[in-house]
Structures are given as structure tokens and as C-alpha cells.
Amino acid sequence: MISFQLMDKPKLECLRPDSSSVLTRRQWIKLTALAAAGMLLPGRRAFAAHPGNELRLPPIWDGGPLTAEPGHVEIWPGRITNALTINGHVPGPTIRLKRGDRFDAEIVNRLTGEDLVLHWHGLKPPAKFDGHPNQSVSPGQSYRVKIPIVQDPAFCWYHAHTHDLTASQVYRGLAGAFMIDDPERDAVLGLPTGSRDIPLLIRDWKSNPSFALTYAPSMFEHMWGYLGNTILVNGTPDAWLSVDQGTWRFRLLNACNARVLRIGFDDNRTFHVFASDGGLTGMMEPVTAFDLSPGQRVEILASFDNIPVGGSVSLRSLFFPIAAPAGGPAGPRQGDPLPIMTFHIDQVGISDPLPTVMPAPDLPDELLSRRTRNFNLGVVNGQHTINNQVYQLGRTDFEVPPGEIEIWQFTNQTANHHPMHVHGAFFKVLSRNASLPTLPTDRGWRDTVTVFPNETVRVAIRFGPRPGLYLLHCHNLEHEHEMMQNFALLDPVPPPLDIQQGESQVVVSWPNPSDGWVLESSDDLVRWQAAEGEPQAVANRLEWWETTHAPSRFYRLVMPANL
Ligand SMILES: [Cu+2]
Incomplete structure (x- = not known):
């Protein structure tokens, strides 16, 4: 049976008179008032048990092998769930590295009768370590990845990308967080770190009597996505987190197979989005809700200082309209509301001022692009296609010169969302239906962009110097094995000597x-x-x-x- 490592309880350093933290005059006034009211109880464990389950945090990767194998995990208290685990955990260990490190790991396939390869989603590795499906290894085999971390800090993840098995293996548990950190930079910027910096891997689960992670999509679900009726956050159902009234940093990943999440709080409070798939966006954008598609990440700052101690607030996926056809399984459909997790405000705290200086990302200049490529997203004979073609493992669909900027234009000719993901490169979202993009998930460097039904999205994508075979695909994982293309990033041409x-x-x-x-x-x-x-x-x-x-x-x- 698996025991999860629970997070450190939130600290109240800023409230202690002997704290080295610098308080503003306003904070000192509030602090004095709190002390006079007898509400300052340093060291107090302020909460008893709350209904549901305390948010779990997967263990931090220890540098050893990452082993995928069938296992039994305790997701629901007192119940054993059959799943695919990485080092015995669902989700797998969280990998935390810094820029300049090298990610060097043995990937071991101990699955039963299934090939395996892991993709490092959001990293820019050499192509041979990217996790292309043609790099899958058989059960009993292992392979090594050596990836220099040469990119800006970002919230990334890793997941199975095995040929024809991505959706099934990710749904059954083969995914985890990959954080590229820079705590010194974050301290200078005034961003929360340590125990106030919480990754939230959000996925849905389709309930069944055996509480298993069973992947069995119907024909309807192959077309529209395998949607669950329960949210798991870091593998926790009905999750709660005990917080103080201060400012918290949450790193959100939509790890669902197909569900688009409209993220917001149940009291419609404002919070701030400041980072994207590829790192800082250069702004603190106030929002009350935003759409997060499968594969996408954002980082937010949320403050609970207007909620009294003893109160709570919930993070939810809010309703949004989508013209899905009738039929299909019962349960919450795409766009239907779902609870995500609850924050219990158990201790007093003081919100930090919002960071005022956020470095802007060095985004590509579309005027320097050499060519435009068109990708029409459609359905042909009941299969999801790009430019009327279904994916073939051995076919290279197009070639890209290295070191260039290209415009890629995605035209969605269907009534479904397609979050389009590019391996090996990041891009800037230029437009939606010829208008400037306004979504919080369009800011900064992206590796996954939502193309809404009947919409055209243009991005400017910059390619680096690492040649080899990469993928473009829909991150609705029920579409992925069809709506996918191989592209070859060509060898860089040396400058003339x-x-x-x-x-x-x-x-x-x-x-x-x-x-x-x-x-x-x-x-x-x-x-x-x-x-x-x-x-x-x-x-x-x-x-x-x-x-x-x-x-x-x-x-x-x-x-x-x-x-
Ligand atoms: Cu799709």
C-alpha cells in the first residue's frame, strides 16, 4: 500500500515579531490589531480534520530510476485501486531541477505486455530523448535519458507517449510533474516559494464500483473524449488544503485526457495568472476564471485575506457552453461544472503585495517568419485528422529548417476543442479568428494552444538547433493517435568559414x-x-x-x- 508524502503545514513566518521578513506599515497595523484581538497563536495547529482528503504531494524524485509498473494505490481511503504507477505512485514522483542541471534518469518498463516511452512535456530535449512513440521499449527493457536543462524556469510535466497507448496509459496513471525552478529569482521577484508554492495536477476519473482507473472508452468517447465525473488533484479525490489568509502560489496542470477546465473559485474571487507553459508571461493578469485545456499549465497567485479564519473557498471547473451532440454516457459532459478542491482558511495571515516587476519573455517576432504552414483539423470517416490525414508512425509529414521562425495556422473544422501541442519548440499565440488573443492561456511562451470549435488560431513558433523527429498533435488524448503529425527538424547548416x-x-x-x-x-x-x-x-x-x-x-x- 502506498503512503503519500503530505505537504508541510503552511508557515506563519511573516506574523512572528522576531521574523526576519520585512513587513509594510499596513501589515504591521493589521498585525497589531490581530494580536490585540487574541488571534495570533504562533505554532498552533489550527485545523482539525476537514471532510474529504488532505491534498497529497507526490514524493520528489530522488535521482534514481523511474519505473513504470502495475501497482495498487490507496486513492480513496480504505480502498485499493489498480493503476499504472511510476515508482509506486500515482501521479509519479515530482521531478525538480534547476536551469543548468542535467536530467539523467533510467526509464524502466515493468508493465505487463505494454511498450512504454515517456515524453517530457514542456522540456526542449535532444530529439532522441523527447519520447517519440518510435522510442518505445518493450516490457522488461529500460532506456536512459540525458537532458541538459537549458531553458527558463517553468512548470512542465511528463507522461506516457507510447504508440497507440498514450490515452490508456496516461489515464491509468503514467504522469507526473516536472518543475524547473529558480528560487533565487523567485525571491527577488517576490513570488512565493517552498511550502507556499503548490503544484496541482488536476485530472478527472470516471467512477466505477471497483474504484479502478479503468480505461474503456465507448465509440462516442473515442470521438468526444473520455470524460470523468470526479476530479483528482495530485491523486487526491475530494481534496482539501489548509491555508492561511496570505498569498499562495499554485501551479495548475490540466492532466485530464479530454476535459477542458474553466478554472475559477466558487465565490468568483479575483486571482492573478503570471506564468504559462514556458515560464513567466511578463504580467500579473487579474482574472476570475480562465480555460485550461489538457496539457496546458499556468501559475497563479491567490490570496485568502478576505475570508475569516474558519471559512473556506473552493476551486471549481465552471460551466461553459459547447455544442456537443446528444447521446454518450451519463455524467458531467464537456463544459459541465465540477468541484476541484477546497481551501480551508485555518490561520490568520497577511497577503503579500503583488510583484510589480515581472521580466517579459523574449517572444518571437512574427515579421521575421519565413513561411506559413496550415493545419486543418477535421474528421474524416470517423477519425480525427490533420490536413485530411491520420497519423502514421513511419511517415514524416513535413520538414522544418532549424533556427527559424514560422507561422503555424490551425483551422478547426469540427465542433470539438483541439488543444494542439508541439514537441521540441515553444510558440507565441498571434491571433484567434484574426483578432488579438485575449485568453490568459494565450500569454507568454506556449507549447499547447486551445483551438476552439470552428476557430482559426495563428502562432509564431521558433525552432532551436536540436535536429530530429518531433510531433505535432492534439492533446485530447482520445484524438492524439490520429490527429498527429511527425515533423523533422533539419540539421543546422553551419555558418560559412x-x-x-x-x-x-x-x-x-x-x-x-x-x-x-x-x-x-x-x-x-x-x-x-x-x-x-x-x-x-x-x-x-x-x-x-x-x-x-x-x-x-x-x-x-x-x-x-x-x-
Ligand atoms: Cu483533438
Whole structure:
């Protein structure tokens, strides 16, 4: 039986007179009033049991193998649920790394009769570690991933991406959070960290008498998505979290197979969205609700300072209209309301001022794009298609030159949502039906964009230097195995070298910038070694020289493997 690691209880550091935290004059006035009213009880465990289940936090990954295997977990108290687990947990361990780290892990398949590959959703890994379905391994096998973390801090996740089994394996439990952190940056910006920074993996579950994670979609559900009637947050049904009245940071992931969540509180309170799939959006956007599609992430700040101690507030998925056909299984349909979790305000607290300076992301300039590609999202013969084609594992659908900006235009010709996800690159949402995008989930760097029924969405996407095979697909996982394309990011072309051979000196130069390229030299075209010393920027070129007279020495620029 699995025991989950419970979160640290929220701390009240800012309320203690001996705290090193800096309080504003307004905060001190409130603090004094609270003390006079006898409401300050430092160290008090202020809550008893609440109805439902305390929010679980999966364990932090310890650097060891990540093993997928069938297992029994206690999701509902006193009941054993058959699931697919990673290291015995549903969801799997939370991976927390920093920029500059290397994610180095053995992935072990101990499933029964099922291949497996894991995709690192939101990371920009070398293609060979991305988790393409053609990298799946058989039961009993394992493989290693080595991914340098070279991107900005972001809330990412990982999940199964096995050929024809993604929906089934993710539904049965093979997913977890992947956080790229920078606590020093967050402290400077004034963003909550530590025990006030809570990841919330939100997914739905279709109830059944055996309390199992059973994946058995009907024909209707293959078309419209496998929707549950109960929300699990970090694997917790009917979840609650004890909080104080202060400011909290929640990282929200929609890990449902197909349900779009309209996130909001039941008292319609305002909260602030500040980060996207790819990190900070550059703003603190006040909202009362926003739509979060499968695969998408946001980070929010929420404050409970206007709720008295002893009160509570619930996070919900709110109603939204969608023209779904009649028929299908009973239970909440797409767009129907569902409770997500409850926050019990058990202790006094003081809200922090909102951060005022948020660094803006370096988004692509669409005017620099070289081409536009059109992707028509449709249904042909009962199958979900891109440009009238159903996915084929061995077919490369298009090629993309490296290091360029492209416009991708998604036209939804169906009556269903399609959250379109790109592997290996982030993009900026440019427009919805030719209007400027206004959704909170359109801000910043995205890797997944919702294309609403009968809508056209344009994005500007910037490709990096890591060549190989990547995917574009719908993250409604019942559509994924059909509404998907392979694209090849082509090998980067090195900048042209200019070599000036003098009597006692060789000067090698090439255009600047040339991100990632490294100069090598060889005397026999067989053994190559990195040139010693850094090239110098001279006007708009990079220049490197050595004192030698070697007329038969060769030079080349290379892109190091696994960059
Ligand atoms: Cu879709």
C-alpha cells in the first residue's frame, strides 16, 4: 500500500515579531490589531480534520530510476485501486531541477505486455530523448535519458507517449510533474516559494464500483473524449488544503485526457495568472476564471485575506457552453461544472503585495517568419485528422529548417476543442479568428494552444538547433493517435568559414551571431579537436586565430551533440 508524502503545514513566518521578513506599515497595523484581538497563536495547529482528503504531494524524485509498473494505490481511503504507477505512485514522483542541471534518469518498463516511452512535456530535449512513440521499449527493457536543462524556469510535466497507448496509459496513471525552478529569482521577484508554492495536477476519473482507473472508452468517447465525473488533484479525490489568509502560489496542470477546465473559485474571487507553459508571461493578469485545456499549465497567485479564519473557498471547473451532440454516457459532459478542491482558511495571515516587476519573455517576432504552414483539423470517416490525414508512425509529414521562425495556422473544422501541442519548440499565440488573443492561456511562451470549435488560431513558433523527429498533435488524448503529425527538424547548416592563411598566422572568421557553433581543427580530416581559446567579436563577425604555419590544417564549425 502506498503512503503519500503530505505537504508541510503552511508557515506563519511573516506574523512572528522576531521574523526576519520585512513587513509594510499596513501589515504591521493589521498585525497589531490581530494580536490585540487574541488571534495570533504562533505554532498552533489550527485545523482539525476537514471532510474529504488532505491534498497529497507526490514524493520528489530522488535521482534514481523511474519505473513504470502495475501497482495498487490507496486513492480513496480504505480502498485499493489498480493503476499504472511510476515508482509506486500515482501521479509519479515530482521531478525538480534547476536551469543548468542535467536530467539523467533510467526509464524502466515493468508493465505487463505494454511498450512504454515517456515524453517530457514542456522540456526542449535532444530529439532522441523527447519520447517519440518510435522510442518505445518493450516490457522488461529500460532506456536512459540525458537532458541538459537549458531553458527558463517553468512548470512542465511528463507522461506516457507510447504508440497507440498514450490515452490508456496516461489515464491509468503514467504522469507526473516536472518543475524547473529558480528560487533565487523567485525571491527577488517576490513570488512565493517552498511550502507556499503548490503544484496541482488536476485530472478527472470516471467512477466505477471497483474504484479502478479503468480505461474503456465507448465509440462516442473515442470521438468526444473520455470524460470523468470526479476530479483528482495530485491523486487526491475530494481534496482539501489548509491555508492561511496570505498569498499562495499554485501551479495548475490540466492532466485530464479530454476535459477542458474553466478554472475559477466558487465565490468568483479575483486571482492573478503570471506564468504559462514556458515560464513567466511578463504580467500579473487579474482574472476570475480562465480555460485550461489538457496539457496546458499556468501559475497563479491567490490570496485568502478576505475570508475569516474558519471559512473556506473552493476551486471549481465552471460551466461553459459547447455544442456537443446528444447521446454518450451519463455524467458531467464537456463544459459541465465540477468541484476541484477546497481551501480551508485555518490561520490568520497577511497577503503579500503583488510583484510589480515581472521580466517579459523574449517572444518571437512574427515579421521575421519565413513561411506559413496550415493545419486543418477535421474528421474524416470517423477519425480525427490533420490536413485530411491520420497519423502514421513511419511517415514524416513535413520538414522544418532549424533556427527559424514560422507561422503555424490551425483551422478547426469540427465542433470539438483541439488543444494542439508541439514537441521540441515553444510558440507565441498571434491571433484567434484574426483578432488579438485575449485568453490568459494565450500569454507568454506556449507549447499547447486551445483551438476552439470552428476557430482559426495563428502562432509564431521558433525552432532551436536540436535536429530530429518531433510531433505535432492534439492533446485530447482520445484524438492524439490520429490527429498527429511527425515533423523533422533539419540539421543546422553551419555558418560559412573564412580562412586567411598568412606566413605565421591563420585567421578564421564567421558571421556573428552563431549560437551554439564550436570551432574545431584537424590535420588529417579524421581526428578533430576543439580550437583552443574563445573567438573574438569583430564588427559583425567572430574571429579566431592561431600562430602557426600549417597550410594543410582544416577547420570546421560543429554543433555539439546533446546541446
Ligand atoms: Cu483533438
